[in-house]
Amino acid sequence: MGISLGLVGLGMFGSMFIELFMKHPDVERLAICDVRKDRLEHYAKKYDIAETYSSLDEICQSDIEALAIFTQHWLHGPHVLKALKEGKHVLSAVPMAYSIDECISIVNMVKETGLIYMMGETSYFRPESIFCRKKAEKGEFGEFIQCRAEYFHDVGEYPHGLWRVLINRWGDLWSLDKTGDPPMWYPSHSICFPVSVMKAHMVEVSALGYIYPNDDFFRVDTIYRNPFCNETALFKMSNGAVAIISEFRRIGGIEVERVSGIYGTEGSFESNLAGAVWADKRGKGILKPEELKEWQLREPLPESLRPYVNVGHEGAEAYIVHEFVDSVNSNRLPRINAWEAARYCIPGFIAHQSALSGGRWFKIPDLGEPPAYRK
Numbered sequence: 001m002g003i004s005l006g007l008v009g010l011g012m013f014g015s016m017f018i019e020l021f022m023k024h025p026d027v028e029r030l031a032i033c034d035v036r037k038d039r040l041e042h043y044a045k046k047y048d049i050a051e052t053y054s055s056l057d058e059i060c061q062s063d064i065e066a067l068a069i070f071t072q073h074w075l076h077g078p079h080v081l082k083a084l085k086e087g088k089h090v091l092s093a094v095p096m097a098y099s100i101d102e103c104i105s106i107v108n109m110v111k112e113t114g115l116i117y118m119m120g121e122t123s124y125f126r127p128e129s130i131f132c133r134k135k136a137e138k139g140e141f142g143e144f145i146q147c148r149a150e151y152f153h154d155v156g157e158y159p160h161g162l163w164r165v166l167i168n169r170w171g172d173l174w175s176l177d178k179t180g181d182p183p184m185w186y187p188s189h190s191i192c193f194p195v196s197v198m199k200a201h202m203v204e205v206s207a208l209g210y211i212y213p214n215d216d217f218f219r220v221d222t223i224y225r226n227p228f229c230n231e232t233a234l235f236k237m238s239n240g241a242v243a244i245i246s247e248f249r250r251i252g253g254i255e256v257e258r259v260s261g262i263y264g265t266e267g268s269f270e271s272n273l274a275g276a277v278w279a280d281k282r283g284k285g286i287l288k289p290e291e292l293k294e295w296q297l298r299e300p301l302p303e304s305l306r307p308y309v310n311v312g313h314e315g316a317e318a319y320i321v322h323e324f325v326d327s328v329n330s331n332r333l334p335r336i337n338a339w340e341a342a343r344y345c346i347p348g349f350i351a352h353q354s355a356l357s358g359g360r361w362f363k364i365p366d367l368g369e370p371p372a373y374r375k
């Protein structure tokens, strides 16, 4: 038996998922939805999809079981809460939400309803995360000491510059006072690495922000009141390790979502633009990209999605689709469930607060582990 699914938000990223859901053998019925008529008509025609909806409100009234929400990032909180309230299982693009209160409400709603919620974190399914999680499961890191991870996405004007992304996301509502989101409000691509590999969470943070001289984008007179284009946070973790997380939106030349090092008392992983290394007390070995990819290819994936393992964020999208569809279809807790997602996102809000206060240490609220799944 398959599931019925509605894809809400057919923008630059969301539209990449249409084909993946169509090809998944356990999606029996696929609908698409967008408030933008042009996008809705374009994709309905391109993929020959008959079932279309012109808003989240409208698709919530249908009998579709699950919604994949790929609307603008500041809308995820209210949109996910609306969908859960209407009894839908939810896959949401990152970030989980744009405030700690919204993250808490999502966790509470999932707890109350027993519905499935998953955040589609691409870093979770990158080959290097999968490799490091397998090493961690086998105890090959020993005790964890430190992790460094970063998400660098420059605001520059080149094809994937953040300017273009944000102007597109705001559309007709764009104006200069909408610029400059705090980098640490979008921290899941980097925080996912230490949290998912170490199976530990952030407990305290001290962060610093960098101010670009005469910045026209990150400014205190915008709706975000944020002066920082780059933020770096030092986290104490629940297992005694330290994580150094950098979220840069002004940086020359380097665009990455990367774990640059995870160090343990027995073994360590390092990566940079030149490649990756696993080192332990027996020696060091360069990890060729094909070797890392092998680890990803061992993850479960239906045959029909295999052609997509090199598309998008190193194929993570195909694995996200399968993890969600399979969770709904077999009524199991997804790996990036609401509690896990909160551990990737809540630390960022507190880190930004710390950066605004010049690096003061702050404690980080933790929403705990998921209860045994029930429905």
Ligand SMILES: NC(=O)c1ccc[n+]([C@@H]2O[C@H](COP(=O)([O-])OP(=O)(O)OC[C@H]3O[C@@H](n4cnc5c(N)ncnc54)[C@H](O)[C@@H]3O)[C@@H](O)[C@H]2O)c1
Residues within 6 Å of the ligand: 008, 009, 010, 011, 012, 013, 014, 015, 033, 034, 035, 036, 039, 054, 055, 056, 057, 070, 071, 072, 073, 074, 075, 093, 094, 095, 120, 121, 122, 168, 169, 170, 313
């Ligand atoms: N690596 C990653 O995980 C990654 C990469 C890119 C984007 N993203 C996330 O994915 C999300 C989508 O990104 P995008 O670039 O496609 O955004 P986008 O702005 O291009 O598209 C969003 C779409 O949602 C639609 N929408 C908004 N409100 C709606 C409503 N109430 N009902 C129906 N449709 C509605 C908009 O009309 C728009 O077409 C973003 O939130 C972003 O954070 C994640």
